[in-house]
Amino acid sequence: MVGNVTDEAERTAASAAARAAGVSVQAGVRATEPEPAAEPGIAVEMRNISLWYGQKQAVGNVSLDVPRNRVTALIGPSGCGKSTLLRCINRMNDLIDGVRIEGEVMIDGANIYAPNTEPSQVRRHVGMVFQKPNPFPKSIYDNVAFGAKINGYTGNMDDLVEESLTKAALWDEVKHELKKSGLALSGGQQQRLCIARAIAVNPEIVLMDEPCSALDPIATQRIEDLMLELANDYTIVVVTHNMQQAARVSHKTAFMLAEDDLVGRLIEFSDTDEIFLNPQDSRTEEYITGRFG
């Protein structure tokens, strides 16, 4: 036949390119969207969280359900309150003078800000990894075993160290030098050591505050891979300035913004694909497309 029949295969190039950009083109599909997977349940339920540093309000009335065994990313410009909100999940802000918090953070049905709740008990269930790797000036082994020892762990410590380092994707690199100082490792290895240390106490939730911002791209890639693996066993909440990272590693994304009153508020919270392909709020759109921030 002269002329051409349809050649729909070529159209798949578009969806391939979308995948290359890190975002599923299917995310915007409504008419043909497959049934969503079963909801994983809620690990952290934040209700009307507001926070003040002295007189200055930093977080305004944020309510957010963090899904269990998923990676949830908090994004937003500097000063939007995302790290402050993250630290509300393990009462780290309690360590700062003059901080006042209103609202509830429910973990396993209990409000961690209830008067009879000890912050140290909360932190046993909620581990944290910081921007700059901060291993103790101890051996690799002792870094991992430290928290478990303090908690009175009675199991086999060698097994716990190996298991934690394996989960943190560091075991194969350090298994023959466990007595070496944690500080002698590379930056990326130190960060994975800190992750091993955080998960050695068997938390339910791991908070990560810009965990890759001090790392090179290869070390960043390893941590990103690790985040998704860890989500099988833990609930991960990560603060990141790197939007591509949020798009790559997270299942849900929360966009926060401090507008004229400088109080950080939650603007939009949705599936990550939806946030990066089809955000519903124009402020989210402007931020993630680089129009401001």
Added chain:
Amino acid sequence: MPREQFQADLDRLQDGLLEMGAMVDRQIERAMAALVERDVALADAVIRDDAEVNRKRFDLDNQVLHLLAQQGPMARDLRVVISVLSMVVDLERMGDHAKGIGAIVQMMSDEPLVKPLVDIPEMATRARSMLNNSLDAFVNGDIEAAYRVGQADDGVDELQDRVYKDLVAIMINDPATVEPCTHLLWVAHNLERIADRTTNIAERVVFAETGEIVEMDLSTY
């Protein structure tokens, strides 16, 4: 202004898309002129110039790849860029259909027309209008205009149906006309496909603006 380079790249991509649309429109126009005027030399030129359309498509493909790799577009920007990638495929295929009409004109050479050319040029006029309207809708982010393109496709389908019935009747009356009638059926088919492809572009306009993938092509052909 934030992301000046990115915005300039996006503008350049959109300009390139419009240029390609104009090239394809011109190819359809010339292919139809070759048919109406029985101008084989013009048909040859249409066939030859299809390579220019193809080159333009690959140029735009490359621009999209660079934008994705270097600028990491998100949200509406990403949808626009992905839509362009899809639209250039449709435009290139429309160019192929124009080339197909040129090839039919070559085959027809000086064979006499079996019927006056009325509905077939009308199909071409409407298809070209749909092409231009779909690209305008994209540039203007006009979803309603995009849906009107989808609706216009029904008119082209009806015309093709009429052409088909007329030509079948002619063939039944005089089997000697089977070959020239078949040539015109092929022309009508190419024009119907062009119109169909403009609805793909219109669907991409809706996607770029809303993130929703819709299906406008309900053609039975």
